[in-house]
Amino acid sequence: MSRTTLALAGLSVAGLALTGCVSTAPAPDTGEGGPISVTASDDACELGATEAAAGTISFDITNTGSTVTEFYLYATGGRIMGEVENIGPGLSRQLIVEVPDGGVYETACKPGMVGDGIRGAFTVTGSAQRSVDTDTRLAEATAGYARYVASQVEALVPRTQEFTDAVKAGDVAGAQALYPVARTYWERIEPVAESFGDLDPRIDGRDDGEPGVEFTGFHRLERDLWQDGLQPDSAAVADRLMADITELAGRVPTVELTPLSLANGAKELLDEVATGKITGEENRYSHTDLWDFRANVDGSRGAVAALRPVIDERDPELGALLDERFAAVDALLEDYRDGDGFVLYTALTPDDVRAMSDAVDALGEPVSQVAGVVSA
Amino acid sequence: MTLSRRRLLGAGAAAVGMGALGAACGAPAATPVPDGVVPFRGEHQAGIVTPAQDRLHFVSLDVVTADRAEVADLLRRWTAAAERMTAGAETTPGGATGGNPNSPPDDTGEALGLPPAALTLTFGVGASLFAKLGLDPSLVPPALAALPPFRGDQLDPALSGGDLCVQACSDDPQVAVHAVRNLVRMGFGVTAVRWSQLGFGRTSSTSTSQATPRNLFGFKDGTHNVKAEDPDDLREQVWVAPGDGPAWLDGGTYLVARRIRMHVEIWDRTSLAEQETIIGRTKGVGAPLGGTAEFDLADYAAVDGTGEPRIAQNAHIRLASAQALGGVKILRRGYNFVDGSDGQGHLDAGLFFVAFMRDPQAQFVPMQRALADADVLMEYIEHTGSAVFACPAGLGGGGYWGQSLLEA
Numbered sequence: 001m002s003r004t005t006l007a008l009a010g011l012s013v014a015g016l017a018l019t020g021c022v023s024t025a026p027a028p029d030t031g032e033g034g035p036i037s038v039t040a041s042d043d044a045c046e047l048g049a050t051e052a053a054a055g056t057i058s059f060d061i062t063n064t065g066s067t068v069t070e071f072y073l074y075a076t077g078g079r080i081m082g083e084v085e086n087i088g089p090g091l092s093r094q095l096i097v098e099v100p101d102g103g104v105y106e107t108a109c110k111p112g113m114v115g116d117g118i119r120g121a122f123t124v125t126g127s128a129q130r131s132v133d134t135d136t137r138l139a140e141a142t143a144g145y146a147r148y149v150a151s152q153v154e155a156l157v158p159r160t161q162e163f164t165d166a167v168k169a170g171d172v173a174g175a176q177a178l179y180p181v182a183r184t185y186w187e188r189i190e191p192v193a194e195s196f197g198d199l200d201p202r203i204d205g206r207d208d209g210e211p212g213v214e215f216t217g218f219h220r221l222e223r224d225l226w227q228d229g230l231q232p233d234s235a236a237v238a239d240r241l242m243a244d245i246t247e248l249a250g251r252v253p254t255v256e257l258t259p260l261s262l263a264n265g266a267k268e269l270l271d272e273v274a275t276g277k278i279t280g281e282e283n284r285y286s287h288t289d290l291w292d293f294r295a296n297v298d299g300s301r302g303a304v305a306a307l308r309p310v311i312d313e314r315d316p317e318l319g320a321l322l323d324e325r326f327a328a329v330d331a332l333l334e335d336y337r338d339g340d341g342f343v344l345y346t347a348l349t350p351d352d353v354r355a356m357s358d359a360v361d362a363l364g365e366p367v368s369q370v371a372g373v374v375s376a
Numbered sequence: 377m378t379l380s381r382r383r384l385l386g387a388g389a390a391a392v393g394m395g396a397l398g399a400a401c402g403a404p405a406a407t408p409v410p411d412g413v414v415p416f417r418g419e420h421q422a423g424i425v426t427p428a429q430d431r432l433h434f435v436s437l438d439v440v441t442a443d444r445a446e447v448a449d450l451l452r453r454w455t456a457a458a459e460r461m462t463a464g465a466e467t468t469p470g471g472a473t474g475g476n477p478n479s480p481p482d483d484t485g486e487a488l489g490l491p492p493a494a495l496t497l498t499f500g501v502g503a504s505l506f507a508k509l510g511l512d513p514s515l516v517p518p519a520l521a522a523l524p525p526f527r528g529d530q531l532d533p534a535l536s537g538g539d540l541c542v543q544a545c546s547d548d549p550q551v552a553v554h555a556v557r558n559l560v561r562m563g564f565g566v567t568a569v570r571w572s573q574l575g576f577g578r579t580s581s582t583s584t585s586q587a588t589p590r591n592l593f594g595f596k597d598g599t600h601n602v603k604a605e606d607p608d609d610l611r612e613q614v615w616v617a618p619g620d621g622p623a624w625l626d627g628g629t630y631l632v633a634r635r636i637r638m639h640v641e642i643w644d645r646t647s648l649a650e651q652e653t654i655i656g657r658t659k660g661v662g663a664p665l666g667g668t669a670e671f672d673l674a675d676y677a678a679v680d681g682t683g684e685p686r687i688a689q690n691a692h693i694r695l696a697s698a699q700a701l702g703g704v705k706i707l708r709r710g711y712n713f714v715d716g717s718d719g720q721g722h723l724d725a726g727l728f729f730v731a732f733m734r735d736p737q738a739q740f741v742p743m744q745r746a747l748a749d750a751d752v753l754m755e756y757i758e759h760t761g762s763a764v765f766a767c768p769a770g771l772g773g774g775g776y777w778g779q780s781l782l783e784a
Contacts (some may be wrong), residue, residue: 260478325565358440362565372479 035060035094038109040069040087045109045118054102054128059095061109063087070110073097073122076312077323079305080148081105085113085155100128113155114340137309138374142257145306149189149257152299153249156185160245164238167221167230176225180283180291180341183218186245187295188302190272191265192255193248203244206282217241219283226285259307263371266303269296270364278356280345290342293356294333300367301326307374315373318366325363332359412492412547416459418770420615423496424629424707424732425604427583429545432575432711433552434633434728435560436502436538436763437567444509448782450566454499454542454559455776461555464492467562484561486554493548497555499777500631500765505539515784517621519630519735520766526748528758535635535761538570543631543730545709549576571761573635575711575728582709588662588670591727592638592712593756595655596662599670600697602707613705613739614732624780627769629732632706632740635713635761638726643756654752656691664693676700690750696743704739706731726757736764 035058037048042065061071061084068088073081073095082097099105102124110117159182166175186193186204194200203217215223216237224234276282277293304311304322311319332355336343348356414422439447457467466472471483503520506513542559546552553574560569579591580598584605591597602609611617618626643651648659656674657664664674666686676694678686687694698705709732714725733739748754768780 263478321565358568361568362440365561365564368480372476375478376476 034058038062038071038107039064040071040109040111041065042067042111043118045071045107045120047107047120047122050107050121051123051125052099054099054124054126057097057099057124059084059097060092061087061095062092063089065089065111067112070108070113070117071095072108072110072117073099074106074108075103075305075308077305077308077319078301078326079144079308080151080302081144082147083151085151086158098128099124102127112340115337134310134313137313138259141259141262141306141308141310141374145262145303146257148302148306149192149252149255152185152189153252156182156189157245157249159185160242163221164242167225167238168235170230172225172230175221176286179218179222179225179286180288183288184291184295184298186218187272187292188299189252190296190299191261191268192252192257195255196248196251199244199248199251203241203248206284217244219285222283222285259310259374260371262303262307263374266300266307266370267364267368269300269303270360270367272296274357274360274364278353278360280348283345287344287346288341289345290333290336294342297326297329297333297363304367304370307370310374311370314376315369318369318373321366322363322370325359325366329359329363332356410464410492412494413463414492414494414496416462416497417772417775420627420629420770421496421498421767422462422770423498423543423545424614424709424767425582425610426494426496426545427586427604428578428580428709429494429496429547430576430578431546431549431552432578432728432730433544433549433556433572434575434730435542435544435556435572436570436633437540437542437560437563438570439505439508439539439566440568441566442508442510444511444782446566447509448776448778450563451778451782452776453562455771457558457562458497458499458542458555458777461487461558462492462495462497464495467558484554484558486557487551490548490551490554493546493551495544495546495551495555497559498543498545498631498767500541500543500767501778501781502538502540502763502765504537508539509782511781512784515622515624515781517616517625517766519621519737520764521737523632523736523741523744523762523764526744526759528748528754529762530637530758530760531762532760535571537763538765540567541631541633541763541765549574573633573713573728573761574715575713577712579710579712579727580708582707591710592640592714592725593643593651593655595651595657595659596670597710597727598708599657599662600705602705609705610707613734614707616734620734622784624784625766625768628767629734630736631765631767632729632731632733632736633761633763633765634729634744634759636727636729636757637724637760638757639722640725641722646756653688654692656687656693665691690752692747692751692753695746695751700746701742704742706733706739706743726760732767 036052038059038061039046040061040063059071063069066089068086070083070085070087072083075081081099082095084093084095087093105122105124107120107122108117159178163175163178163182166178193203204219205215205217206219207215207223218241220237221234221241224230273293273296277289277296280287280289282292283289308319414426416422441447460467466483468482472481472485472488475481503516503522506516542556544552544555556572578589580601581588582601582604584603588596588599602613614629616625616628652658652665662670663672664687666675666678674687674693674697676687676699680686694700710727710729713728714723716724718724731740768778
C-alpha cells in the first residue's frame with residue numbers, strides 16, 4: 001500500500017468503461033481472409049502471416065509448448081492492442097483485435113508468461129475508415145487501458161488462488177515461489193486497486209504496528225512464510241485475501257477511467273518504485289522487491305502506452321523521451337534477472353540501488369509531464 | 377529583468393554590503409541592478425569574488441549520458457533558469473503556479489515571496505567529464521589533474537569528485553536550496569546528484585567590506601584571504617591567464633572543495649592557550665600571536681622569553697602563510713556545516729572548504745601538503761571529501777554554461 005493516499009484524480013467508482021474491443025470468444029466471420037495462425041512453442045512464435053489489412057484482425061493461437069503461454073499484439077511504445085493470456089499446453093485460443101491504423105506493429109509469444117517474449121514484426125496495411133479526433137483517441141486510450149487492467153485481473157485471480165492454496169496446504173516453499181508471481185499482477189494495476197480504499201489496506205497493508213489495525217493480506221502471509229512460520233490463522237488470512245481479491249475483480253469493471261487518471265496512475269506507480277521498492281521497504285521479509293519494481297514499471301508503461309496516440313499528437317518529443325527512458329529501466333532490470341524472476345533485494349549493492357534510483361528519477365520526470373499533455 | 381517570483385520584500389535589508397558589488401565583480405554593471413541582485417553575466421562568474429554570502433548549497437553531479445548534445449541542451453536550460461533565479465525570478469515565467477494545473481509546476485515554489493538574497497550560481501566541470509563526453513584530451517587542463525593523497529585523508533568516494541558542480545550562495549538558505557533543487561530536477565536523465573553540501577555560515581571574507589567570520593573552532597578564519605579589492609592578487613593567484621592551459625578556461629579559475637570534518641568535542645576540551653598555539657592567533661580579536669590587532673602582520677621571526685618562536689613552527693597560520701609557501705595564496709570561500717550527528721553522540725560538524733585559484737597543483741597542493749604533514753590541527757580534523765572543478769570565465773550575452781568547452 002502506498003503511504004501517500006491515492007489521488008487517482010477522477011478515478012471514481014462509477015460507470016462502466018470496459019468496452020469490448022477485444023474478445024476471446026468464438027470468432028465471428030471476419031470475412032478478411034480468415035484468422036492468422038500462431039504456433040507458440042517453447043522457443044518459437046510462428047505466424048501464418050505477418051501482414052494484414054487494417055480493421056479487424058484475428059489470430060488463432062495454438063500452444064504446442066510445454067508451459068502456459070501468452071500472445072500479444074503491440075503498437076508503438078509497447079501499447080497493447082490485444083492479448084490472450086493463460087493458454088495452457090495443447091490448447092488453442094483466439095484473439096480478435098481492432099487495428100484501425102496501418103503501420104508496423106509487433107507480436108509476442110510469452111512462454112512461461114514472463115519477460116519480453118519472442119517478438120516479431122507485424123505489418124498492418126492501409127487504414128480503416130474512421131474519423132479520428134482527439135476525443136476519439138482519448139476514448140480509445142481509456143478503453144485500451146481498461147483492457148489492460150482486465151487482463152491483469154484475469155491473471156491475478158488464479159495466481160492468487162494458487163498462492164493461497166499453497167499457504168493453506170502448508171506448502172511453504174511452494175507459497176514462497178508463488179508469492180511474487182501473484183503480486184506481479186497486483187502491482188501492475190495498483191493505482192486502480194488502490195482506488196478501493198477499503199480493499200487496498202486489507203490486501204496490501206504493511207505491518208506498521210499501529211494499535212487496533214488488523215494486519216492481513218499479502219504482507220501478513222509474507223511475514224508468516226519468511227519470518228514467523230505459518231500461524232494457526234494463516235489459512236484464514238489466506239481465505240480472506242482470496243475473498244478480497246475476488247471482490248476486487250468484481251469491482252474493477254466499475255472504475256471509471258479518464259485520461260488524467262491513467263496519466264496520474266502511471267506517475268504514481270513510479271512513485272511507488274522510488275519510495276517503496278528501491279528502498280526494499282515493500283517486501284521486507286521476502287526481499288522480492290525487484291519483482292514488484294518490474295511490475296510497477298510494466299503498469300506505468302501500460303497506462304502511458306494507452307495514451308500514446310494522444311501524446312504523439314500533442315508532444316512527439318515526449319513520446320520519444322518516454323521510450324528512451326523506459327528502455328533504460330528495462331535494460332537495467334534485465335541485469336538483475338534470475339530465471340523467471342529477479343535476484344533478492346538483499347543481493348543488491350549500494351551502487352546497484354543507486355543506478356536504479358537514477359534510472360527511475362530519469363523516467364519519473366517525463367512521466368510526470370503526461371498528465372499535463374493529455375489534459376491540455 | 378523580471379522580479380515576478382519574489383516581491384523583493386526586504387530587499388533593502390538584504391543588500392548589506394552590496395554597495396561594493398560592482399567593483400567586487402570586476403565588471404561594473406552598465407545599468408542599475410536591483411538591490412540584492414548580483415549580476416549573473418560578466419567578465420568572471422559571480423560567486424567567486426562576490427562578497428561571501430551567508431549560506432551555501434553546493435552540489436556535485438555526474439553526467440549519466442554520453443550524448444554531448446543532450447548535455448549542451450541541459451546547460452542551455454540551466455543557464456536560462458540560473459539567470460532568472462539569480463534575478464529573483466522563477467525558473468520559467470509563471471513557473472510555480474501559472475501553468476497547467478494538471479502538470480507538476482516548472483518551478484518548485486519554495487522561493488516565492490523571498491528576495492533575490494544575493495544569489496549567485498557558479499558552474500564548474502570536473503576532470504571526469506572529458507572522457508565521459510568524448511571531448512578531445514587536449515582540452516583537459518593539466519592543472520585539473522587529480523589531487524595527490526595527503527597524510528590523514530579519509531576521503532569517501534561518495535563525497536568526492538563529480539563531472540559538474542554548481543555552487544549556490546545566498547544570504548537566504550532557502551533561496552540557495554531552491555536554486556540547486558530546481559537545477560537538479562531539470563537534470564534528471566542527463567545528470568544525477570553525486571553529493572551535495574549545505575553550509576550555514578561563511579568562514580571567509582572575500583572583500584574588505586566584510587568582517588572576518590569565525591569557523592566552528594571559534595577562530596576568525598581568512599584574515600589574510602585574497603580579496604576582491606586586490607587586483608594583483610586576483611590576476612596572479614585566482615584567474616587563469618591565456619597560455620596557462622587550454623583557451624576555453626581563459627579568464628576562469630579552479631575550485632577546490634574539501635569536506636573537512638572537525639571533531640569539535642575534542643577541540644572543546646583543549647585549553648585556550650593550546651588552541652591559540654595551534655592556530656597561531658588569539659581567539660578573541662584574531663591577532664597573530666605577539667601582535668595586538670587582527671590585521672597586524674604576523675612576525676614569524678619573533679621569539680618569546682625562552683627563545684621559542686612566538687608563533688610555533690607548526691602553527692596553522694605559519695604553515696599556510698604565503699611567506700612559508702613561496703608567495704602562494706588562494707581565495708578561500710568556505711562554509712561551516714553541521715550535518716546532524718554521527719550516531720556516537722558527536723556532531724557531524726566541520727568546514728566545507730571551498731577555494732578558488734589559478735592552479736591547484738601549484739597552490740593548493742603545496743599548502744595542503746605542508747598542513748597535512750605538520751599542522752597539529754590535523755589531530756582535530758579529517759578530510760572526508762575532495763573535488764576539483766574548472767570554472768570557466770563569466771558569460772557574455774547569450775552564452776551558456778560550458779559553451780566555451782563544448783564548442784571548443
